Amino acid sequence: MPVENVNKCLHCGLCVGSCPQNAIFLNEVRLDFNDDCIECGLCSRICPVGALTPGGK
């Protein structure tokens, strides 16, 4: 699962709406990733501000 850099994330929801698995949920100021994540890497690659790093735990 990707790792969110909370100091960079602007909580814009781009990754949420783009995730093909709907595996990301945006709480007001935090992203939650669920087990449906297939490590496709899309969210990390298209994040406008580079706040996601692929392949955490």
Next chain:
Amino acid sequence: MDKEYDVIVVGAGPGGSTAARYAAMGGAKTLLIEKRQEIGTHVRCGEGLARGLLDQAKIPIDRTWIAAEMDGARVISPGGFTFEVDEAKAGNEVGYVIERDLFDRALAKLAGEAGAHIYIKTAARSIIKENGKIVGLKIISQGEPMEVRCKIIIGADGYESQVGRWAGIDTNLAESDIMTCVQYRLTNIEVDPKYTEFYAGSSAPGGYIWIFPKSANTANVGLGLGAHIVKEGGDPKRYLDAWIAKNPKMKNAQQLDMIAGGCSINAPLDSVVCDQVMLVGDAARMIDPMTGGGIAHACLSGMEAGKVAAEAIKLGDYSKEFFQKYEKAWRSELEEKLFRNWMAKEKAMTLSDETFDTLISLLDKVGMDNISVINILKALHEHHPELLKEFEDLL
């Protein structure tokens, strides 16, 4: 908050508030929930709004949310050729730069005045089903988990579009139908306060850069990239920073805010309804794929969905079949334009800087009164038949 409503609208952006307003006006007991603590914030928008679309969506003009009135728009090619659309020629394509937070609040106020109950810092978490039918929503309202019963849910939850996916409506986007965007509000810059500007070409591959003036020396300066083109997280910000750094008009620029966001640039979805659920605005992927504009489409679809929801409640029919009335209403207003502009966007994504130069200088030369894909193709046929082949599939 009551335990039971006819209609719950998820998301108090322009689409949600308009849907709630029309549902309540039609006599439906309506709840409008917004997950953020302030309606209208944080803004994720370039804040441009064309006048013709305001009329089409029947949005009452309120001076409090108008930041600046535009005289026109300019499209600028990589080589510096400019095509100008001014008010005299295309009044309806020109319009306002607005204050989205105030705009959203004005629309929510109209919903409240129409009788909708509004709860902020209240997020939808899942749909409750019993015997295969939707009976309500699980929500968290200011920290308290709750269940609210309802007959109809209107998903106005924006780009994130959770309601649709929970209900089984396919709102997934192809990568080439996603724009990844970042925008600064910059002050202390040289800006033409009466013109919006769009920069096409390799400064923003698969997208464009926009300047929407808010006042004499302040503007929303943003950039979108095609998601299938970006290589690495943070590319939109890097491209925008690079472009601003080499723009002499922005050498003393200071940032007032920074926002990011996703923008769908797809062809219209096959369906934006299912039994008991309708989607509106960005949640229904109704953004104009060419301009990136979504505010008015959200209001328009919100109005139609709200009306249909109220009628459905009166008749006791919340089926997908009944909601075809909503599908017909928004599609008759928007579908053809959205599809045409999606085709044009698919083409624009592939153009070289040189072709943009040719195309935009040609538009400037022709100076057409009514800019449209068909008119562009006619002009190409006349002046650059060698390029026409590239655009054949748009015919």
